[in-house]
Amino acid sequence: DAGVTQSPTHLIKTRGQQVTLRCSPKSGHDTVSWYQQALGQGPQFIFQYYEEEERQRGNFPDRFSGHQFPNYSSELNVNALLLGDSALYLCASSLGQDPTDTQYFGPGTRLTVL
Amino acid sequence: AQRVTQPEKLLSVFKGAPVELKCNYSYSGSPELFWYVQYSRQRLQLLLRHISRESIKGFTADLNKGETSFHLKKPFAQEEDSAMYYCALRADSWGKLQFGAGTQVVVTP
Numbered sequence: 343d344a345g346v347t348q349s350p351t352h353l354i355k356t357r358g359q360q361v362t363l364r365c366s367p368k369s370g371h372d373t374v375s376w377y378q379q380a381l382g383q384g385p386q387f388i389f390q391y392y393e394e395e396e397r398q399r400g401n402f403p404d405r406f407s408g409h410q411f412p413n414y415s416s417e418l419n420v421n422a423l424l425l426g427d428s429a430l431y432l433c434a435s436s437l438g439q440d441p442t443d444t445q446y447f448g449p450g451t452r453l454t455v456l
Numbered sequence: 457a458q459r460v461t462q463p464e465k466l467l468s469v470f471k472g473a474p475v476e477l478k479c480n481y482s483y484s485g486s487p488e489l490f491w492y493v494q495y496s497r498q499r500l501q502l503l504l505r506h507i508s509r510e511s512i513k514g515f516t517a518d519l520n521k522g523e524t525s526f527h528l529k530k531p532f533a534q535e536e537d538s539a540m541y542y543c544a545l546r547a548d549s550w551g552k553l554q555f556g557a558g559t560q561v562v563v564t565p
Contacts (some may be wrong), residue, residue, distance in 0.1 A: 346499075375551065382543050384460075384499070384555030398550050432500065436551055442488070442507070445551060447500040 348447035367435030374416040462556035479543030489526040
C-alpha cells in the first residue's frame, strides 16, 4: 500500500487561472480531508469529503471546491487563483465511521501562483 | 474559538540534552490532542495522541486541562529527532484538525 498519494507534485499557475489537485486515499479509507499549508504555517483545514459529499468546511472562500468519487479519491479545485493561494496542499485520509481514526497525510502538492 | 499555539518557532538542542516543545490550546470542551512530525523530505505523520498515553520514540506528552497545555518531552534528544513538530487539536467528531504553526527542532552533536 503506497498510502495516500497526491498529484501533481508541483504546479505553477498564473493569477486568475484555475487548478485541480488530486488525491487517492490509503487503502480501506473512505474519508478525505484537504489542508492548505502556507509557508511557515501549520496546515489549515479546507474541507472534508465523505460518501461523495462535503461533510465539513473550514474558513475558505467558495473559490475552493472539491469532489469525491465512488472509489473515494478526491479532487480539490481552486478558481480565480490569487497570489495568496500559493501553498502546499495536503490531503489526508481516514475512516469516516470512526471519529477517533488517525488521519494519514499525503506528500502534498506545491502550488505556486505567479 | 479553537486555537493551538506553539510559541517556539525553533528549538536548538544538543544531542543527549532534554527537549520540550510547548503547545497550548484554547477550546471550551474536551479536545483530543495530537503531535505530528515531519522529517526532512517526508510526509506529515502522527507521532502520538493524548488518548493513547504512550511513549513513541522516547517522546511523551501529557494533557494538562488546567493549563490547557500538551507539551511534548524527550529526556535525551537524538540527532534523528531533528524535524518539524506540529501540535494539533481535534474538536469535533468528524476529524477536522486544527494545527499550530509548528516548531523546528534541530539536534546538534
